[in-house]
Amino acid sequence: MTMTLHEFAPSGNCYKIRLIAALTGRTLNRRHYDILNGETRTPAFLREINANGRIPVLELEDGRKLPESNAALFYLAQGSPYWPADAWTQARVLQWLFFEQYSHEPNIATPRFWLAHVGADNLSDLQRALLPGKMAQGHAALQLMEDALTATPWLVDSIPTIADIALYAYTHVAPDAGFDLDRYPHIQAWLARVERLPGYQPMTV
Ligand SMILES: N[C@@H](CCC(=O)N[C@@H](CS)C(=O)NCC(=O)O)C(=O)O
Structure with missing residues (x-):
């Protein structure tokens, strides 16, 4: 099964x-x-x-x-290194998962859905009005990640966890919503690290 x-x-x-x-x-x-x-x-x-x-x-x-x-x-x-064993490290992974849902996904995934799937010409007046604020908050979320990734190779210390998987998903396609990742060199290096993980599969498979 x-x-x-x-x-x-x-x-x-x-x-x-x-x-x-x-x-x-x-x-x-x-x-x-x-x-x-x-x-x-x-x-x-x-x-x-x-x-x-x-x-x-x-x-x-x-x-x-x-x-x-x-x-x-x-x-x-569970049972893999992507969910670390110690409570403090687990809590820091959760910190990123909650950040992803509150500060990152609504401001990067939503503009991507609007622009790449609904289409710029089909947006409602409300969506059009909300877009600039979401883009600004999306950049703020990316900058926070950029700053964290200047200190460590992964979001939590030196091993990849589900914090990296959660945040990779919409960060690597943020250019679909017009976010220019050239502004974030540490994020770009981190994206490449994720893509070298054994077993990695791209979104399109
Ligand atoms: N917090 C949820 C968000 C789920 C979500 O927003 N799903 C969207 C697609 S990414 C959806 O199903 N949209 C269709 C709808 O709302 O009708 C999660 O992380 O799974």
Whole structure:
């Protein structure tokens, strides 16, 4: 039996889960939903997959379902070096996971979705009004990562953890939303380090 990822392949939140699965030597079944056509908002999806109407959802071999990408990272990283053993180090990994969801993903993934998937010409007035503020906050999040990565090769000390996987997912595609990563040389070197990890798989596989 194999776990199943309910996903929309271009989503960074879904890619995080494919990436940690690859890095820890697992294969996942994949079930695609077209989020642009509301396929995660149907009564059947809300009832059977995720009452919150979103992907990713990781379905275990026995049918239990786990929404929230970073919860899936935690689950799949158990027993691997990507989830360190000591409580202080674990807490610092969590610090980055919460940062990713509150400060990074809403300001980088959302503009990317608007510009690369919805299309600049199709944005609502509200989306158009929110975009400059999101871009500014996205740059602030990238600068915080840049500063951290001047001190250590990985976000938490000297080994890669799920903090790096969570933040890699949308950082490496931030140029899709117009973020110029040439401004962040330490981030660029870190992206290259992630891409050299044994088992690494790109987003498009
Ligand atoms: N906090 C959630 C965010 C999930 C999320 O925003 N999913 C988006 C795609 S990346 C989605 O399903 N959008 C479709 C919709 O809201 O209808 C996670 O990290 O998994």
